[in-house]
Amino acid sequence: MTTTTRLMAATAVLALAAPAFADTSERRIALSNNYAGNSWRQAMLESWTKVTGQAVTDGVVAAADAFTTAENQATEQAAQIQNMILEGYDAIVLNAASPTALNGAVREACDAGIVVVSFDGIVTEPCAYRIAVDFKEMGRKQVEYLSGRMPEGGNLLEIRGLAGVFVDDEISAGIHAGVEQFPQFSIAGSVHGDWAQDVAQRAVAGILPSLPDDIVGVVTQGGDGYGAAQAFAAAGRTMPVIIMGNRQDELQWWKEQRDANGYETMSVSIAPGVSTLAFWVAQQVLDGQQVPQDLIVPFLEINQDGLDAALETTPAGGVANVEYTLDDAKAVIAKGGSAN
């Protein structure tokens, strides 16, 4: 062992021993985003601007610039990431156009010593951090909630998303796993609502006549709960427990029902503010903290007590959102670490 390697080893040990020592106030973080064309993405960018703007003002980091590609194409985003390397950013937070086609550019960034944190649209390159959504759990949780409300079980109606999309398969697999776990429930029918209220309303109205009278719950994927409620109301059926998906119209309807007849349900989805979670994770990595490569996004759950507060902060036509704090990120990191 030469003196230099010994010195390096000593520094490495020191760095491990004193993880909170690194200062990130001179560090610059960039957001590489592939698409901004819907309300979820708009909310995501707004949350980023709000939280990172504050972090820059507070001197936590030196800069946190957001970049969105114009055409939602992987090659374009790869070029964007390479430009970020050139601009000397210390970390890149990434919502990727493709899980694989950016791997080359991500590798270049890692080789240049840049921390890459992908979220929502994650990348498979091993050197990047991934903050993924556990869609299966999102489906399973709904059945679990229903089993708490109705221990005796019953018939369920499943509203699926857009056929052939990975997210639809995952959530549905989770719901079916939930039914297996709580066998007192059975799925009496399932329709595709395409994550849109009007499509869901038509689909549910179409299947209702063929369903048994005792549908006790509707398991959903988000963006379809309000449509399902309209269809049940129009058919003059008893209103089942419909799981909501954090959309403003769904929350509004839930509140009206609660005020009128004490209707109870829950609502679950992913908050667009997950971009801010990714920001804090990147900051923590720059700070020298031990962070597992794979983390799971917490769901944003709204229960009966939180309904009014959630509805107040959700813009009409929007999605309930939450911005994450440094402490939230630390909690997610700690949880991800123990799960591995």
Place this chain on the structure above:
Amino acid sequence: MKGIDLRLALPVLSLAVLLGAVFWMQPRAMSYTGLNLLFNLAVPIALATIAQMLVIMVDDIDLSIGTYVSFCACVTATLLHDTPVVGILVLAAGVGVYAALGALIELQKLPAIVVTLGMSFVWGGLAVLLLPAPGGASPDWITTIMKARPPLMPMAIVACILLALASHLLVTRSAMGTLLRGVGGNARSVARAGWSVVRLRALAYGLAGVFGVLSGMALVGLATSADANIALRYTLLSIAGVILGGGEFTGGRVSPVGAVIGALTLTLAGSFLTFIRLSPDWQIGAQGVILILVLAARLLVRRRRTA
């Protein structure tokens, strides 16, 4: 001779101006690694642009090159990686289909724009069939070539210079290239001179197919894996690159060196817009403005010459 010089002067000048602006804004780019990062994604675009140029040279236009390159990328990342022999056969079949399309377009006097638009859906469908979910892996030898670090100049620049030289020799200097440009200039006189235009058009398309394959391979080498939609932008980028590089839609007037420079200019324009922090809402428009400026400059130069 003077005409060719002028035709090339403008693309070179626009590239130099943009490069100067990028260096001024981001001095870090003025290094071996910097230049490589700036230009390595231009290599597959330049290859696709040469493919497009070969088709434009015979007075046609290829609207399927983007999906074709995506398809080649998917073959490279799956079949060529797992079973090289099958991969080579499939890629060769792709080139064969391109040549057959050229012959078909000539024989039936079909509009190339319609045939290639139709084919773009075929290539896109095949790419999705091969790779329903993004993935695959780059064959090691391609990655080694694309990520090589030759002395003096970064790989991206070396590759572009080699490509410009090779296509210049092929198109401008060889007897075959002269004939092909003749097809674009005046197909009837080429036919009267005793050549088979069917065969020549098939040759032009077949060559385009070869450059498309190379583009897909280069892209996978850089990205390390593929996606069925990986190169959709290339259709428009390649057409813009040819025109930016001094080529014209009719008359067999194309410049291979110009086309490579055009591809580099377009890539650089994208980086330039990122560096000046232009909002993405304006970026496509701004890229269009850069294109229009260069074309307007070309028109002015030509008008002065004829005046």
